[in-house]
Amino acid sequence: MKAVLCTHFGSPDELELADIAPPQAAAEGEAVVRVKAAALNFFDTLIIAGKYQQKPPFPFSPVAEFSGVVERVGDGVSEVAPGDRVMTFTGWGAARELVGVPARQLVKLPEQLDFERAAGLSITYGTSLYALRERAQLKPGETLAVLGASGGTGLACVELGKLLGARVIACVSSDEKLAFARAHGADETINYTKEDLRDGLKRLGGEHGIDVVYDPVGGRYAEPAVRSLAWQGRYLVVGFTAGEIPKLPLNLVLLKGCDIRGVFWGSWSKREPQKQHALLADVARWAAEDKLSAHVHAVYPLAEIATAMKLISERKVMGKIALRP
Numbered sequence: 001m002k003a004v005l006c007t008h009f010g011s012p013d014e015l016e017l018a019d020i021a022p023p024q025a026a027a028e029g030e031a032v033v034r035v036k037a038a039a040l041n042f043f044d045t046l047i048i049a050g051k052y053q054q055k056p057p058f059p060f061s062p063v064a065e066f067s068g069v070v071e072r073v074g075d076g077v078s079e080v081a082p083g084d085r086v087m088t089f090t091g092w093g094a095a096r097e098l099v100g101v102p103a104r105q106l107v108k109l110p111e112q113l114d115f116e117r118a119a120g121l122s123i124t125y126g127t128s129l130y131a132l133r134e135r136a137q138l139k140p141g142e143t144l145a146v147l148g149a150s151g152g153t154g155l156a157c158v159e160l161g162k163l164l165g166a167r168v169i170a171c172v173s174s175d176e177k178l179a180f181a182r183a184h185g186a187d188e189t190i191n192y193t194k195e196d197l198r199d200g201l202k203r204l205g206g207e208h209g210i211d212v213v214y215d216p217v218g219g220r221y222a223e224p225a226v227r228s229l230a231w232q233g234r235y236l237v238v239g240f241t242a243g244e245i246p247k248l249p250l251n252l253v254l255l256k257g258c259d260i261r262g263v264f265w266g267s268w269s270k271r272e273p274q275k276q277h278a279l280l281a282d283v284a285r286w287a288a289e290d291k292l293s294a295h296v297h298a299v300y301p302l303a304e305i306a307t308a309m310k311l312i313s314e315r316k317v318m319g320k321i322a323l324r325p
Helices: 042-047 114-117 122-135 153-162 175-183 196-203 219-227 250-255 265-271 275-287 301-312
Strands: 002-007 014-021 028-038 065-073 085-089 098-102 143-145 167-170 188-191 212-216 229-237 259-262 294-299 320-324
Touching: 002 301, 014 301, 028 085, 028 114, 042 301, 065 098, 065 114, 085 114, 085 122, 085 265, 114 275, 114 294, 114 320, 122 153, 122 212, 122 229, 122 265, 122 275, 143 196, 143 219, 153 175, 153 212, 167 175, 167 196, 188 196, 188 320, 196 219, 212 219, 219 229, 219 250, 229 250, 259 320, 265 275, 294 301, 301 320
Parallel strands: 143 167, 143 212, 167 188, 212 229, 229 259, 294 320
Antiparallel strands: 002 014, 028 065, 028 098, 028 320, 065 085
16 A cells, blocks of 8 residues: 655655555554644644654554545444444555554544545544643633634634634734635734734734633734733643743733643543544534535645645645645
């Protein structure tokens, strides 16, 4: 079968498309899934460079989420059966034609949900729904500011915030991304290359301030975002796509009575597998009902994974990029 392999840490251009032996049988408790689509995330660019917290043994296939069809199941599997349409996520390993995964991780797909959209649901929408529902306890009518709102995770947060009844402010880096965020439900927008982020959030937050900030960007935007919080606001630490891990003055937390809450969805999903499965089932159902766009920016064959990864690194992607084996 075809598989993209990372044989050493390096750039996307150093990835190899190889022929490897397919899994011959499903192990106990596992299912072998034929991958119909796999979706890229920003951290895929880090894991192949050795800059991510997880460092798989070589050779490994990158890409952590996918959708497909179950081909066979191992002993003790009752959750799925051959022929089921499914989606899931792994730490890596999805950039190939066949993948073996624990069957309990698989979420069945509604028939009306296509594979390309389903492939990109698990991590971005899973992270965002966990952040808003479990960590922030977002309430209808609250104001939610989303940094990096046109990327995969940010777009998911914009859409889920609206679905949960919030007033959503999308913070982006270009007018094109501003229009994109509005088209996907943002009530207000800030282009932080043209307007100071703190000034924009103060203008739109008013006297009350921002109830929840969702920040997958970090860097120099973190402190002004915290300064914009309302009394007892919640600042969600999601990631650091800006590259710099910020250091925050803790007097802000004291003066605002606010919370800084970490969003480590991957760890939560392992600790609370039943809750995680129910959360992803909600996401899949909402996407099938077109309550979530699951927007796919572009679809590439496996052989063009380097091109796709470079687009992500250059911040040129709005929504998700999918790979089709």
